[in-house]
Amino acid sequence: MFWVLLLLPAWAVAGVACTRLCLAAVRAAAWDTGAAPADRDHDLTLYEAAFLSGGPARVAEVTLVSMARQRRLLLAHTGWATVVDPRGRDEMERSAIGAIGPEGQSRIAPVRAALATADSVRGLADRLVSAGLAVPEGSAADISSGVRQVRAAALAVLALGATALLLPGPTGMPRGLISLWFALPLALTLSCLAIARVEIHPHARWASPAGQRLLGTLARRA
Template sequence: MLWIPVLLLAAAASVVACARLFRAAVRAADPRFRLTAGRGDSAARPLGLAETAFLVGGPARVAEVTLVAMARRGRLLLAHTGWATAVADRPADALEGAVLDALGPGLQLPVAELRAEVAASAEVRALGERLGAARLAVPAEIRSLVAGALRQLRRTVLGVAAAGLVSLLLLPHGGHSAAEVAGWFGLPLLLGAGSLVIARVDLAPYGRWATPLGAEAVRGAERHEALALAVHGVRAVHEPQFRAALTVRTAA
């Protein structure tokens, strides 16, 4: 009868994971975070490079486009070996300031490390907060809450399925048929899988960087060649040296 304690643990894990997802859904339903706001002035105003990058790919994409933009203006050297070296000593804007601050007094870092530090900078967080206030970006609090709950539920569903399989194949059933054991494990599995299906429909917008209003603004930006880097990322970088710098892995 060892399968019964395993079943109880699987059921408890499913209930906890579903409760966390329910809590995230309730939090996302707060009127302050509602993503179905009507069209406003923010949607009518053209997006800039950094704003488009955030809505498409989040902080990492903002860091990426900032590095390439600086390199194209001759303010930063991106070597094909994967190292970045500052040329400018004074930033032209806040995001360039984040790059120079991350480079530090040595004025040189591996591109992968520099990109990560810029993505985590206060300047990029401020950009996300401005877009969130304009209802173009999903608030970081809600996005993190929903993403964490979904990750836990997905792992739980896989864990319940694995526990059921182990119980069927390896543990004694104590007089119960395999169909009975499978049926009991099917209950927490159905609970978790059903919750995932519902969440995929109802909570999908909260797992993205852009709100529906922001996504509409990005669709307008896709027609502008100057914003191709923000929309498509490294695929839009034509310079071989810059592309190599952004994709090569280096040791600091």
């Protein structure tokens, strides 16, 4: 009956992980209910759409690419960014030029990382949260962490089940029934992941339901 000692932690990790994900989703839903009503006629700017679709990293990428397309910034295939026009037209561009540094040239990766954490990007995030279009950073992180924990729990259940089936000697129960017992916590984790995949939109880490609707409107216009 040693397999029972493996079944108990399988149920424990599956139950804890799924519970944490559900609680994170409930907290996010509670925030969305209490958030300020979003302006349905709000026209998203390029930076706002970038943040709602991919967060600070997407804003940094869009800023650099936009400047490069206007030939005010050179993005070389060798991984270097070179300033062509040092006059930023908005706070995002000024942050990008500042991240490149006074020499006017820097590697793209550190520039992108610095721009993603710049005050201008944080201010953009705060404005979108206040407008009810973006979710607070904590809620997004909690949901992402919950999904990762459920995935890890599913792998742990598989490993424990395989160990139980490979135990030498008599188990006191047919191995087919043992596999069914382990299939239950595995089904719990996989169903939780399936529901999260259906219910949690790819943009949900950054965009609130109202923000997702505005992004959908942009996609239909495109």
